[in-house]
Amino acid sequence: GNSVTQMEGPVTLSEEAFLTINCTYTATGYPSLFWYVQYPGEGLQLLLKATKADDKGSNKGFEATYRKETTSFHLEKGSVQVSDSAVYFCALRSANAGGTSYGKLTFGQGTILTVHP
């Protein structure tokens, strides 16, 4: 079955530091890949996504590239801010989702990021 593995957290950085959160996956075919962010006390919000190999998703200074050869979708940001403190989830959905095939999201365990001033 599908699975997602994220780097262990928590991650603590100083403001303006470079961020990488590793994500690798196991799935058949070409799944769609997502990064979700959860701010304290809130639900999950889509941060970025990529639906085919070599696609780069980007949003709010965050980037991730769909690497089929390494089955990875690592999240990066060049200069983090205190406001980026949150929990980050990597997720995938099977490529054959649609119709009555629900195509559930498979989540990693989440990585807690704390950014200090």
Add this chain to the structure above:
Amino acid sequence: NAGVTQTPKFQVLKTGQSMTLQCAQDMNHEYMSWYRQDPGMGLRLIHYSVGAGITDQGEVPNGYNVSRSTTEDFPLRLLSAAPSQTSVYFCASRRGGGGETQYFGPGTRLLVL
């Protein structure tokens, strides 16, 4: 659009009590789902629906029931609450298709004593 809304935000139950968690969306999405979030385990799918009148089980369905009588609403029922059901519950909705974005509600925090 209000997006995905959930009520209540927080609930305390005693073991054996029943309750319904409400979820509604105003985006005319076909797909809706319920997840539970537990520390260190990410989100796990409880039940889902691909359209009105159609529901199915996810990874962890035991102890929960759902129904989908309208496109907009997807309530989750706990039949007889147990301490193991203490969790944060998220409802989500999206259009069909593998690359479609899933929109999440703000969550319901449930404590079962």
